[in-house]
Amino acid sequence: MNQQPHIPPAPLAVRMTASGVTKRFDGRAAIEDVSFSVDAGEFVAVLGPSGAGKTTLFRCLTGLLAPDAGAVRIGGVDIAAVKGRARRRVAVVFQQFNLVSRLTALDNVLAGRLGHVPAWRGLLRRFSRADRLLALECLDRVGLLDKALQRADTLSGGQQQRCAIARALAQRPDLIVADEPVASLDPAASAGVLELLRGIARSEGVGIVCSLHQVPYARAYADRIVGLSHGRLVTDVPAARFDEAAFAALYGAEAGAGKF
């Protein structure tokens, strides 16, 4: 799909495959027969009105929910079947950042290493030089190296989200799932965060699945847009081909009037 000139560190590969994913709550399907895949280095935006099933889909992608039918395979492994540290293959970026506010930016990023190191290191917060170097490199990657020793709650919203992305990066994941990562940020910080996510997809060869509420952002930053409506995947197109018809199919004809 995305054939932009860049040098992927790993050979271009499929990072995530969702096939026929169905999840029911009390017999009512929250998502039904959802199938799509994410390649290495690809930024996929998930759009859809509230209640379309994005949250359920994301919880299935991260392995927090096991689908009733179908499977989510990440790096070839069924993510619902793995437990504990094998979960580190998927990193999550949250709308509310979810940093530990009393820890420094560096300690927050080091949390990304918890799935890699023995438990005692996490309990004592004693990480090896290599891990700390990696964490600092991740902070450098998101432009926060000079804030490494600052407490997380003293960072601005945009900086907190960058720090959370560094945490996801330190996890060395196959897939980063970003759940409305810019919903609580101003436009400048939003653009910065999405730019960063796309850059990371390119340079690290990570697959990124990112839910968004603003269609223009999706069109500007994503390689591909998938649309969820009433729990079903109704759109799966390259971002440039997401047009007024696709918008109307997703959000209803009236909402789309004059948006393009």
Place this chain on the structure above:
Amino acid sequence: MTRAAATASPAERTLDQMDAMRRGFSLRRMRLWLFCALILAFYAVSWNLAGIDLSKLATGLPKLGRWIASAWPPDLTELPLFALRTAETVAMAALGTTFATLLAIPMAILASRNITPWPALYYPVRWFLNALRGIDSFVFALLFVAAVGLGPFAGVLGIALHTWGSMAKFFADHMENVHLGPFDAVRTTGAGRFTTIAYALVPDVLPVMLSTTLFWWEFNVRASTVLGVVGAGGIGQELKNSMDLLDFPRLFTIIAMILVVVMALDQLSGWLRKKLV
């Protein structure tokens, strides 16, 4: 890991700086050690002042064991009297707590920086509440026994005063932390300050207040069992009499009675609080 400083990445340079900062003798490390030493000293002094003597515990425990053994079977002949005295205790706690709540609400408004109509009174009110809170109901009861004579009335007054201070402070802290958005919204409609408090704040704060009141009632029942020891009525008085006479079967009955009532109240107030929140 051999590398010239010039070729090190920014991350590596930062890491080296951080490690260098952590090594060696710094003011920060000295402060940390000093702090640890102070804490250790504090506990050492406390240990001495508290007269901790484990050998005394070793000789005392068997004595306690013999007493417990001699308490069986419990003496049930005076059960009606105990029931009356326990009811006295529960009533003392209920009345004391209720008076305290009624007094605490206006004080809490005065002691909330964000909603008080008279900010000048903020600190005096806080000091006053702290003074009430700092003196235990036990001490108040002692004073009131001297002032109004022996009996549960002294206990009620003691409970009311101490709980007044504690509760008002708790309510005020809660109100200072409450989300003021709705408060501001109602105020901008042109409502007066007290109307605004009643309309925007009370629905938010009321369940917490009721639940705290229940909690304090329950707490005061437990606390007021000992008020009898200073002559302020209730089951505590019987408790002290039995202890003075070393009448362990009687003591056993009283303690069992207190336990049953406290547990029942605990359940009741827990259930009520769940209903409220």
